Amino acid sequence: MSGIYIHIPFCKKACHYCNFHFSTQTQYIDEFTSALLVEIELQQKYLSGKIETLYFGGGTPSLLSKQAIQSIYNKLKDNFDFAQNIEFTIEANPDDLTAQKAADWLSIGINRLSIGVQSFQAQSLAWMNRAHTTTQAHQSIKNAKAAGFSNISTDLIYGTPHLNDQDLSADLEILLNYGIPHISCYALTVEEKTALHTMIQKKTMEEIDTTQQARQFNLIVDTLEHAGWEHYEISNFSKPNQRSQHNSNYWNGIAYLGLGPAAHSFNKHSRQWNLANNQLYFQSIKNKTIPFEMEHLSTTTQFNEYMMISLRQMEGFSFEKIINEFGAVYETHTKKIAAHFVQEGKLIETSFGYALSKEAKFFADGIASDFFWLEA
Ligand code: SF4
Numbered sequence: 001m002s003g004i005y006i007h008i009p010f011c012k013k014a015c016h017y018c019n020f021h022f023s024t025q026t027q028y029i030d031e032f033t034s035a036l037l038v039e040i041e042l043q044q045k046y047l048s049g050k051i052e053t054l055y056f057g058g059g060t061p062s063l064l065s066k067q068a069i070q071s072i073y074n075k076l077k078d079n080f081d082f083a084q085n086i087e088f089t090i091e092a093n094p095d096d097l098t099a100q101k102a103a104d105w106l107s108i109g110i111n112r113l114s115i116g117v118q119s120f121q122a123q124s125l126a127w128m129n130r131a132h133t134t135t136q137a138h139q140s141i142k143n144a145k146a147a148g149f150s151n152i153s154t155d156l157i158y159g160t161p162h163l164n165d166q167d168l169s170a171d172l173e174i175l176l177n178y179g180i181p182h183i184s185c186y187a188l189t190v191e192e193k194t195a196l197h198t199m200i201q202k203k204t205m206e207e208i209d210t211t212q213q214a215r216q217f218n219l220i221v222d223t224l225e226h227a228g229w230e231h232y233e234i235s236n237f238s239k240p241n242q243r244s245q246h247n248s249n250y251w252n253g254i255a256y257l258g259l260g261p262a263a264h265s266f267n268k269h270s271r272q273w274n275l276a277n278n279q280l281y282f283q284s285i286k287n288k289t290i291p292f293e294m295e296h297l298s299t300t301t302q303f304n305e306y307m308m309i310s311l312r313q314m315e316g317f318s319f320e321k322i323i324n325e326f327g328a329v330y331e332t333h334t335k336k337i338a339a340h341f342v343q344e345g346k347l348i349e350t351s352f353g354y355a356l357s358k359e360a361k362f363f364a365d366g367i368a369s370d371f372f373w374l375e376a
Helices: 026-040 065-079 098-109 123-129 134-147 165-178 195-201 209-228 245-251 276-286 299-312 318-325 326-341 360-369
Strands: 002-008 051-056 082-092 112-118 154-157 182-187 232-233 236-238 258-260 264-266 271-272 292-296 347-349 354-356
Touching: 002 245, 026 276, 051 065, 051 245, 065 098, 082 245, 098 134, 098 258, 112 134, 123 134, 134 165, 134 209, 134 360, 154 165, 154 209, 165 209, 195 276, 209 232, 209 360, 232 245, 232 258, 258 271, 292 347, 299 318, 299 326, 299 360, 318 326, 326 347, 326 360, 354 360
Parallel strands: 002 051, 002 258, 051 082, 082 112, 112 154, 154 182
Antiparallel strands: 182 236, 232 236, 258 264, 264 271, 271 292, 347 354
């Protein structure tokens, strides 16, 4: 089984915090779509096995016309072996998610929406420089539900300067009341080469308050767990059996192909990524060449990635898997470090192996790095 990710590298405007690859030059969308159709043919041999999940991410995939999405999907079906009932997700921004678009997407076969709500608070949306309003955030969910979508996820961003705990609680309550089954919650991070980074450097914006972020993370976990949701990955919460299949496969080491500028692909032995440059992509594809770089994954790299990804998940890591996939020496190494974290109450035993305790989860990435095998 495998997955396909399509990166749509266009947005209407730049959110202050964003370091994803996108361009606001939306006049190139048609040229991009034509190039993507060629790349699909060029990459038809990358995956073996049935395609179980298809994910349009970005950027802003909801900017694409119905015809463009349909032509991409048709081309994919002509070149890959799709399973019967795939999970087919599109990321949508609230300002694009009209009743008509929702109906169009359903008619194409899209069965899951990931809506970039981020916040229902007008002040936070303005601070982030989002293209949508509070009213549009609400209306987008209503339109999706009215069209017939039930498998809906929304993104929330917490830890922004104007978002107090009451606002965040109100946002969570709104989402719970809409009855959607999945929420992804991201702590605001300051990435280089973003407007937010520049503003903080110039001291026109305050620094991010990590104490607030940790507190709000716990508020989210408590609220959603109390509502009976699973906190199945550090940033992801769902009702039982409503996890994102595409992302879960990615975290569980299933092969995937990424298409479009900046998209990443993984085939269990190597990882490759298309260069993040739209014009270079168009030119290269005209010459039937994909502009990409590749990294062969050593055992150590794969082990480190496994520790990073598994410690972010509810099930945690398994010693059995470590022995089978990486060898006894990695098991000994992991056991030694794990003992220390168990003693501190940061690691707990699960039916699968060992996972982070609730108190330690906010620090998952730092703890995972303590398990890394450092190559000499
Ligand atoms: S809409 Fe999404 S991808 Fe586009 S700038 Fe905003 S956060 Fe980044």
